[in-house]
Amino acid sequence: MVSLTVLVACHRVAVPVSLPPPVEVTSIGVGDVFVLHIVGEDKLPTEFTVAPDGTVDIPYVHRLKVMGLEPQEISELVRTKLMAAEVLTDPSVVVNVKAYNSKRVVVTGEVKTAGAMALEPGMTLVRAISEAGGLSPVARSNGLVLRRTSQGKTRAVVIDYDAITNNEIPDVPLQAGDTIHVPPRIF
Numbered sequence: 029m030v031s032l033t034v035l036v037a038c039h040r041v042a043v044p045v046s047l048p049p050p051v052e053v054t055s056i057g058v059g060d061v062f063v064l065h066i067v068g069e070d071k072l073p074t075e076f077t078v079a080p081d082g083t084v085d086i087p088y089v090h091r092l093k094v095m096g097l098e099p100q101e102i103s104e105l106v107r108t109k110l111m112a113a114e115v116l117t118d119p120s121v122v123v124n125v126k127a128y129n130s131k132r133v134v135v136t137g138e139v140k141t142a143g144a145m146a147l148e149p150g151m152t153l154v155r156a157i158s159e160a161g162g163l164s165p166v167a168r169s170n171g172l173v174l175r176r177t178s179q180g181k182t183r184a185v186v187i188d189y190d191a192i193t194n195n196e197i198p199d200v201p202l203q204a205g206d207t208i209h210v211p212p213r214i215f
Contacts, residue, residue: 043197045185048178050203052149056094056102057130058082064106067120075126088115099123133202135160137210138167153200154192156208163189168213174200175207 056062060078064086076084082095089109094102103123110116131147133156140161153174163169169189176183189210191197 045187045200047176050201053204055096055098059129061127062123062125065122099125131204134207138164138212139210147204151202166212168211171211173209177205
């Protein structure tokens, strides 16, 4: 007589991460790089990096404090200064951010290259791990810890990286200041 035994494996159900949505901050900070173009003034420098004191030196306008301003506020400030100095009568000034170096996320633990990295628009947990060189062979992929501060409170959640990469749960969008820790497996 043939006996058939059906084994049912325990299957864990991946749970989506429950965190406040990321807050996108677009204000300019120290180390950020932006492109400022004054229409019709093609011979002027266009790329500027915010100095440690929060300022940049712009032709005709000189030193301006830009830290904490939105790109459109910088555009309007430069426009106003150019008109006040009677350099141009009605300039069009366009500002685009090239790199938000002041907005960073940190990846620690069992990755190839741990450390801080610039937060790019739309960055997710999987992309941050990838930019850190990926998980090391001893990483515990189902126990990543993400710490996020929102409204003055820091929250930590445990994330199953494999569930994200297997499309069982959505990837986690990151915000400036997030810290991801990849712990080692326990042997």
